[in-house]
Amino acid sequence: MDTLRIYDELCKGVEECGICIYVCKEEVFRPSETLNQKGYRPPVIVNEDLCTQCENCMIFCPDLAVVVSEKKRKKGSK
Amino acid sequence: MNELVHPYHCFIRPTVTHTTFCPGCGDGTVAQSILRAIDGLGMDMDDFVFVSGIGCAAWIPSPFFNADVLHTTHGRPIAFAFGIKMGLPDKKVMVVSGDGDLVAxxxxxxxxxxxxxxxMTVICVNNGIYGMTGGQAAPTTPMGVKTTTTPYGTFENFFEDISGLVIAAGASFVARWTTAHPRQLTNSIKKAIQKKGFAFIEVLSQCPVQFGRKMGTGNAVQMLEDYKKRSISIKEAKKLSPEELRDRIVVGEFVDLDKPEMVEEVTRMIRRASGEVQEVVDAGRG
Known part of the structure; x- marks a missing residue:
């Protein structure tokens, strides 16, 4: 299963909003070269391996357009 | 291979295809914090009745949440919520509205x-301006700021401490956060939902379109950065003088106490008046 998913059609653009790129500490996202149906420029995932699954992008996204898979927890930890 | 699905999309009305907010608006972050709190508590949307007034923040529950929602007249969501709570005491009532609606x-x-x-849980999303109607000066607009209605800057003192007002009025839970603290906000909403009493949460939220663009405070990212820089926790704020605290945002949970709750008191009074319980309660209270 993937670590990250972006709902392109829900996104309102990295030029107008851009919160996901700002809150990501690992430079996982980059602005896309194409526009979505509404004419906004969504982010694209470039470095999925760097993702630490901190869920910042998912929690801050105002349009519920980013999903991060749940962190695989070590045995015994909560 | 299963495709990753957003865990909170199931709480959204199926006919709603996208949020009604401007790009970068903090209201969406607040909406997600509410959904996260409800999901975290293991509650269902059917346990809730949402009430909203007029304004940008009122659009958070109104078409968005797949639950019972009342979109009411300007400034009166708490009055409607009061009626709902008296009629349906088993339901959790949540009011989500803006500063122009609840405070002004x-x-x-x-x-x-x-x-x-x-x-009831009241979430007041404070963006410091009448955003939906075109950026007029609100009572919460900081002094000296140029808006549509005050092209030379606002000349009134502004309403700085809404939480302070609610504390003085006697609420049993009061907290303030900004949209730069969504995790803490979620925890406070969880506590507020479980609270037996009036729970008030003020959320400072960025309005990049009406506030940021016109007043030069920048876009959504710059406003979030500004909130992060200016906010100070209540513990640290106690050590500082009022002069040092000027222009800072004190965040945290200010009040969390147990007090007699009105619906419970009314039920007790009805039982006493109808003769179910008598004398013992009277003697205990007298």
Whole structure:
């Protein structure tokens, strides 16, 4: 299963909003070269391996357009 | 291979294809914090009745949440919520509205229902301006700021401490956060939902379109950065003088106490008046 998913059609653009790129500490996202149906420029995932699954992008996204898979927890930890 | 699905899309009305907010608006972050709190508590949307007034923040529950929602007249969501709570005491009632609605126009409803300490959660999304109607100066707009209606800057003192007002009115849970603290906000919403009494949460939220663009405070990212820089926790704020605290945002949970709740008191009174319970309760209270 993937670590990250972006709902392109829900996104309102990295030029107008851009919160996901700002809150990501690992430079996982980059602005896309194409526009979505509404004419906004969504982010694209470039470095999925760097993702630490901190869920910042998912929690801050105002349009519920980013999903991060749940962190695989070590045995015994909560 | 299963495709990753957003865990909170199931809480959204199927006919709603996208949020009604401007790009970068903090209201979406607040909406997700509410959904996260409800999901975290293991509750269902059917346990809730959402009430909203007029304004940008009122659009958070209104078409968006797949639950019972009342979109009411300007400034009166708390009055409607009071009626719902009296009629359906088993339901959790949550009011989500903006500063222009709850504090400016419906100010007295907020004060009086905080005083009554009726069980409900009130989330006041404070963006400091009348955003939906075109960026007019609100009572919460900082002094000296140029808006559509005050092209030379606002000349009134502004309403700085809404939480302080609600504390003075006697609410049993009061907290303030900004949209730069969504995790802490979620925890406070969880506590507020479980609270037996009037729970008030003020959320400072960025309005990049009406506030940021016109007043030069920048876009959504710059406003979030500004909130992060200016906010200070209540513990640290106690060590500082009022001069040092000027222009800072004190965040945290200010009040969390147990007080007699109105619906419970009414039920007790009905039982006493109808003769189910008598004398013992009277003697205990007298």
């Amino acid at each position: 126009i419906g100010g007295n409803h907020l004060i009086q229902n905080a005083r009554r300490n009726i069980e």
